[in-house]
Amino acid sequence: MTKKNIFYAQSGGVTAVINATACGVIETARKFKEDIGTVYAGRDGILGALREDLIDTSQESDESIAMLRHTPAGAFGSCRYQLPAYEENPEIYQRLIDVFAAHNIGYFFYNGGGDSQDTANKVAKVSKQLGYPITCIGLPKTVDNDLPITDNCPGFGSVAKYIAISIREAGLDVASMSANSTKVFIMEVMGRHAGWIAAAGGLAQEQEGDAPHIILFPERTFNAKEFLQKVDECVKRHSYCAIVTSEGIKNGEGNLISNSGLKDAFGNAQLGGVAPLLANLIQKELGYKYHWALVDYLQRAARHIASKTDVDQAYALGKTAVERALAGKNAIMLTIERIPGDTYLWKIGETALDNVALVEQPLPDEYITQDGYHITQACRDYMAPLIQGEDYPPYKNGLPQYARLKNIAVPKKLEEASIV
Template sequence: MVSIADSPQSVILEASELRGTMGKPNLCIAHSGGVTAILNTTAAATIRRARESQQFGTIYAAEFGLNGLVSGRLFDTTPLTDTQLTQLSHTPSSAFGSCRFKLPDYTADPKPYQQIMQTCADFNIQYLVYQGGNDSQDTTLKLSAAQSHFSHPLAVIGLPKTIDNDLEGTDFCPGYPSAAKYIATSIQEAALDTWAMSKNSTQVFILEVMGRHTGWLALAAGIARSHPEQAPHSILIPERSFCKKTWLDYVKRCVSQYGFCVVVASEGITDQQGNALVAQSRTDAFGHKQLGGVGAYLADLVSTQAGLKAHWALPDYLQRSAGHLRSAADVACAQQLGEAAIDALLNGQHSVMLALSRTQSTPVSWQTTTIDLNQCANLEKTCPLDYLEAETNLLSDAAKSYLTPLLTGEASPEFMHGTPAYFNRSDLRLALHPNTTEQIV
């Protein structure tokens, strides 16, 4: 059985002996979990750095993450030009497709591992860059741990990503700053609209944002608020239990004092017993209950029990794929991580997640570090309660010190005919399977 050696040179030599070829090893990128505005930025940076190193043969990207590795459906990135990679880096979402695929424990069901490793052996993939959140890093951990069962060498490294910003071990999760910037901007604009119409129309506006167990996105909505009259007047996060009477009294007081009230609520806010205010019976692949509906619930409370006209909105996918309003810091760190992944793999590092560590310099910058997968997989980083003042809902100085560098700067895409000129997925081609001459469709 071939084991992964400490140096990439040893890995390459052993794999060459195993396959009877002196060809270079291949690399694969895979995305997992909800997409973000910067996933493609990291992918483009990874592809570029891998090309520059000249240490890899083909650089693949798995179609729909683990699904592609299981089924052998991989995109060959070789035909992509520098111009196309630049366009890819400006494009939100995942051009290759992501997934919600929960790997079972190897002892419970080894089949998906065998399928993944068969694909890697068939395509001579010896390096895998897997980018996702806390559930996804559990996948990285399981794939790394399963290597002892296989002869084909595969060095796996994890990269952080989630707009929820709830992944332990990293200062922030790429994707979060851009989503936070979108939410903070949108709520300012919606507040202007609400106030302008408040005399004869809507007096309370509620924005429901993503955030199952943590309120990082909702928290960011308050970044521009410096005094109680400014919106958002109420920020509801899962870390702080919801009291209906207290909240309704606060909303009525805001309307009485300011003429209107703007609310930002995380989808996962809970009552005083710790139960989600709104949860559906359906669950996702990781066993999480489907959330959504808090905005409608709160608006109904305001209308029926406070007698105020309320309107609610749900940014949904808009908040995570708003490529037209990306944070410059987010983009820079996403690119930094993509490049660092290749450097780490070529330096013999694997079975870890790369993380971002904030420096104390002015302006703030971030260094790339490594973290044990056991210290981030399936763990959640919650919002510190002292980030949000309970009575006024104003952000503390500590919260603003954390958030401001993340949202600072703009990284706009190129526009054509008045809209962003995003990467065209039709430019991608699925790779031929090594054992066939027919094009995969």
């Protein structure tokens, strides 16, 4: 049997640590030179496979690959693309197999969220069906922390740390200004469907009175009257109010508050941003001076303050993918398993891709306090370990130094096909 090559690709929204997983895959594959050929990375996720646009990672130095461990975002490019069902478009699968066969690819490692696990699962099944069975291993990644079975998703711990630090720092700022200036601060965070990231802000509160005072979850219907009363009580008690809101909060009809009708001067709908809407509401109804922030990509790209636990787990997933592939495992997603006990310990586990594809893990009801505006001790117990440790990147001239890969394409062997 000739050595097979690995196809590794990054999918969906990128994170501060997805490249740490890539680093784990590539560094480990380089250690098993007897058994494994080259790691080819898909340029822009699976699009790279469909377009036969493979990146030859063997052309990168060990130093460059090592730098991936502390480089945010997707070094090979990502994409938002979901494979259709085989019956709908068999050509796409045939193309994948053709590309994989042409480049002697025996392993498909797909690094992404629920949609990506579905893609990995389809590739596992169809490749077998088509007589070119590929070893498929899903590598979890999503800041949304919404994959099932795995204890947590790499990428989430670092966002959680960034959000908790940011609201702690901004909270101190508002507190300083509250005597005769700003009294309310609102920070909008990601999470259209689930409040995992918003919940992480709650970790900043160590004592009664600490920021954040209020957290708004997509899991709870937004009630303007009740919210305003909470804000007012908080300002009267603490002289200021620091709020973390999920972008995904909804009204009683289940519609996103952020879609509730901002229009620009030309009458065009204004897209995005629930924080300014809440700020306007507070200003109008309570008269408090406010500030607001919307962190967007900053939260998931903030490698400068990534969680060490998160980085370690992301790397371990990549490393383990190679090991388990060599051990003959197939059609699995690797997971993080929490080892029960007083001290936080974890190991890499696995589950069948069938169990995770397209399944969403909601924020447990018992993580939100009875009143719906903060997190419970159960939530803290779960989340606190995930933000442990700092893993600072190296700096030069005052700025973090991130990998600059050459990303050299593997020469094409097939005719061009206009699939995607």
